[in-house]
Amino acid sequence: MTTRVEQVMGLPISLDLRDEGDFAEVVDEVFAWFREVDARFSPFKEDSEVSRYDRGELPAAGLSDDLLEVLELCAYYEQLSGGAFRARLPGRGLDPCAVVKGWAVQRAADLLKAEGATTFCLNAGGDVVTAGEPEPGRPWRVGVRHPEQPLAVCAVLESRDGAIATSAAYERGSHILDGRSGTPATGLMSVTVVAGDLVTADALATAAFAMGSEGITWAADRPDCEILIVDDHRRVHRTAGLALAS
């Protein structure tokens, strides 16, 4: 059993690994990966790969496979969301953070699994990947933070080998912009998406939040996810397949 909490990529990242044995080395690798992602993909670091690419300093042949993958994901979700999700807003630099976070954390979870870990919960700033079950027959119980009360939850979800992401404006104010208008997203208090992987969950949660109230049906109509959305009128919208803990 290993637990570790570090502040990386501007996020508190918690790993709760329940497997027996010595996983110290792979856990070191996981957190080293997060630091590497921060160095390479942060738009706030001048010498990051993303910043250099954005300034046109990287030749087309010089782009790493990782950066190409991130750019492709950004383009995919931009198209899927009709432009509500946008990595490059007019007048602003490239900011692929919304995709990078889910992508990097999912990659870390895959690394843990490749090294033999079977039972863990990895939480990066409230975005969660689970593997296995903490106890035989019992799934991981994931509380959904109440949008108005920091120490309360408004639902508890069950998760096995899945991913859950939440987008909301209750922490940093209206920082998620609707890419179609360039103005802060309105209409929703929090969007929680459950999916098979965190790339999907995180990108859909961000895109749905950016879309505002249209994002409710938009996300519900995606076949590969379940949703729990609290709108500005404090109504809760959820899909029937959502695994609520009893």
Added chain:
Amino acid sequence: MKKTIFVVALSIAGFIAVWRFEPGPVHNTSAIAQAPPASVTAPSTSAPPPTAAPATSATPSSPPRTSTSDSADTTVTTRGSAESSRYGTVQVQVTFTGTRFTAITLLQAPDSGRSLTALPRLQEEAMQAQSADIDTVTGATETSESYKTSLQAAIDARGNR
């Protein structure tokens, strides 16, 4: 306690009025609202009816809701039969707590393959989940300052003991 049996019949027209009252149109309910009144009948409290309940679509009767009033707080979920209209198939599920409805689920809607529940409001009383009850928290925890006072921090502290 004796099992409560609800028999609920709601006309689609009446239901749509309720559905559209406060919530914004989650689905394309405008199309449904124009549908000819059909009745949604919930014959029992559990499984969906095997076949369509008698479709009294021409004459929606007033909802004959009967209940044994042995408990005001009993939660009962009823599921209407799937009714087809020229706009597509519509089926709803209604949850009552006591005599008040607390949730409506559109199980089948003409314009969407997914069913979506709209609870009237976020529970006023948040679930007082102790950190012992959950393994982790999903939410927008984006700064080190907010993390320090978060439920997730309490859970992490428990793990590190």
